[in-house]
Amino acid sequence: MNEFEHIKPEDSFAEKGYYVHTLELRDGERKIGEAELIYKNDPFPFYYLSTIQIKEEEQDKGHGGQIIDQVNQFLEDKGKAGILLEMLDPGERGYGMAKRRGWQEVESEEMERWYTYNLPENISQESVVKATESILKTLEKMDEGDKEQ
DSSP states (O other), rough: OHHHHHHHHHHEEEEEEEEEEEEEEEEETTEEEEEEEEEESOOOOOOEEEEEEEEEGGSSSHHHHHHHHHHHHHHHHHHHEEEOOSSTTTTTTTTTTHTTTTEEOOSSSOOOSEEEOOTTTTHHHHHHHHHHHHHHHHHHHHHHHHHHH
16 A cells, blocks of 8 residues: 655755655555655745656556645645646646646746646735746756755
C-alpha cells in the first residue's frame, strides 16, 4: 500500500542547500515519486510546487494524480495557496494533471501556463504576477548554487 512521507525543510536543507518540503510517495521502503514545495511569503504566503517526479517504471499507474492530491491536501491543511508553472508541453504525458485536480490557470497574456490552487479571493492578479517573478528569481539563485557545487 502506498504511503506519503513528509520530509520537512530542516531535514532537507543539508541535502538540497535550500529549504523545501518534500512529499514522497512510497511503497514500503521503495520511493515511487515525490513533490517538492518551496515556501515563499512575498507578496503573500504561498508554496511553489517546484517538482513532481515519478520513477519511470512507475509512470502511467496513477501515481502522479496521487501526488497532486496529496499536494492539494497539504496546501489546504496549511491554509496556503499553491503556485505551479506547467513545465510539460501539451501532448506530453501528465500535461494538465494539476488543472484536472482543481488548479486554476492564471489569466494573463504575459504569464503562460502558470496555475494556482487554494488562492484566497483577496489576492489580486498583480500579486500573483509578483509571486511568479519571485519564483523565477529563486530558481535562478538555485541554479547558480547548483553550478557552484
